[in-house]
Amino acid sequence: MAIERTLSIIKPDAVGGNHIGAIYDRFEQAGLRIVGAKMLQLDDEKAGGFYAEHAERPFYNDLKSFMTSGPVLVSVLEGEDAIAKHRDIMGATNPKEAAEGTIRADFANSIDENAVHGSDSAQSAAREISYFFNEDEVCPRTR
């Protein structure tokens, strides 16, 4: 299995709820390493660009309002099969459908405010990491 990198966002509801440490613990327990991290207050343009693929969806404005409602913690995670592993431990987009023991089952309240984001493919991971991080803001390979 290949060593991959993926982008994580701990969203404003989970940052506000004081769940950063608990969520980082889930990442590390799953064998994912945090190789880059920064806390940001997104504005409408930065949040909108990140979710540009959803620009035509009815929830786009609400999604931007939520993502700019407080600070987010963006991180780069590294590990074997990191993209799929991270999606697995996040759980389904809708926390009501998320499997027991997943981050969204434990820390999210609704589909609109669902605690975390994770890249869904190698292509989106590359785009999303470079959307938030310069090359010199991420550690060189750790293994």
Ligand SMILES: Nc1ncnc2c1ncn2[C@@H]1O[C@H](COP(=O)(O)OP(=O)(O)OP(=O)(O)O)[C@@H](O)[C@H]1O
């Ligand atoms: N039907 C919906 N109603 C409200 N918000 C939604 C809906 N579908 C998606 N969203 C919001 O938009 C985000 C992006 O949707 P997407 O389909 O890419 O889900 P995801 O890949 O599981 O989530 P994310 O991209 O945040 O990891 C979701 O995390 C959620 O916050």
